[in-house]
Amino acid sequence: MFSVSKTYPSQITALSDIYIEVTAGEFVFIAGPSGSGKSSLLRILFGAEKPSSGEVIVNGIRLTHPSFKKVYQLRRTMGIVSPDFKLLRDRNVRENIAFALEVTGHPPKKIREKVSETLRQVGLQEREKDSILSLSAGEQQRVAIARALVKESSLILADEPMGILDDEMTGKVMEIFSELHQKGTTIVLATQDGHLIQRHPHRVIPLMAGKRGNAESNEGGRAEE
């Protein structure tokens, strides 16, 4: 993503002249307080929002004036956890996760196996037949995370994925993300949780009121991969 700006029609400038480059295989935190532009940035990266100016290239796809087809093509290649992507309320837990694979035409047996494995990863194997509405907010969030994981994408974009999870579950999900990262998955994770960042030595891209902050590296961590 290069020199991107985003001004909403309300004249709020959510991002001004942001330059960000994420290399394949990196784990990057987008860090900043509420309102700093984290969600706007991620929404541009998965094509939910067009940049007002600048150039955006994700997985080789230019998103500066994205067509519907391009956005669709792009989203198939990424796992997304975002408040923009709601769970399907009329489907149960397993069906919500399976849906991510059905749309890309995976064979049913493969879908069943992969969904079972992902349910175990997020500790929801016992809830697979339950309606989404019967889950707590934290459990619903785990379904949303599972839905992003099940696709085994090479890129995961996650917007405050642990915001409502308890410490134990946050630790588990970070473990899953770290394992994926070690296997080569690129992870871009937006968070306002300074403690989470401190515990995980990955590159930090700080956002302050839509601008790049100063501190680049994570204290005690690696500045660059």
Ligand SMILES: Nc1ncnc2c1ncn2[C@@H]1O[C@H](COP(=O)(O)OP(=O)(O)O)[C@@H](O)[C@H]1O
């Ligand atoms: N759809 C929108 N329309 C108008 N303004 C928006 C919209 N989304 C976000 N904003 C504004 O852009 C700024 C950045 O918001 P956001 O990207 O959601 O930050 P964060 O995710 O870091 O909390 C805020 O001032 C917010 O009010």
Ligand SMILES: [Mg+2]
């Ligand atoms: Mg946000």
